[in-house]
Amino acid sequence: MDPVNIDGVELTELKSSTSEDAEWSGGYLAYGGTCAEKSVAGYFAIPPGKRLGWHTDTAEETQFIVSGSGELLLDVGPRPVEAGDVVVLTTGMGHDLRNTGSNDLRILGFFAAPQVEQHWTKEVWEPGGLTVTGTPNR
Numbered sequence: 001m002d003p004v005n006i007d008g009v010e011l012t013e014l015k016s017s018t019s020e021d022a023e024w025s026g027g028y029l030a031y032g033g034t035c036a037e038k039s040v041a042g043y044f045a046i047p048p049g050k051r052l053g054w055h056t057d058t059a060e061e062t063q064f065i066v067s068g069s070g071e072l073l074l075d076v077g078p079r080p081v082e083a084g085d086v087v088v089l090t091t092g093m094g095h096d097l098r099n100t101g102s103n104d105l106r107i108l109g110f111f112a113a114p115q116v117e118q119h120w121t122k123e124v125w126e127p128g129g130l131t132v133t134g135t136p137n138r
Contacts, residue, residue, distance in 0.1 A: 004029045006043045016123040022053040031135040032114020040111035051098040053123035059113035063087045068105035071098045
């Protein structure tokens with residue numbers, strides 16, 4: 001398999017129709033049946049002052065903060081994150097991520113399953129009125 005660079009990933013830009021501060025772009029580098037059999041690798045970026053949106057994932061996620069700074073929002077309170085940090089979020093753990101820096105907060109997410117869905121609590125994503133997002137093979 002040839003390497004896949006995050007700068008070459010086809011990105012989808014999403015804006016919430018229910019929250020002014022929820023906005024991000026993202027795409028998948030690999031998922032079950034496409035460059036991977038038992039895992040998912042994804043990339044997403046959150047602009048300054050924006051957040052990802054509160055959600056749960058259907059598989060455990062390990063996030064690697066590529067660049068930027070922000071806050072990981074959890075039920076137990078916010079946790080600061082910065083470039084080089086690694087965070088593990090277990091299946092079904094509610095979370096959000098807010099960019100507190102002046103540049104895009106860029107993250108690589110690795111999921112421990114060949115497909116994954118994000119179930120959004122409040123956000124409805126445009127285009128499409130989505131309340132569930134995920135890998136193309138779901």
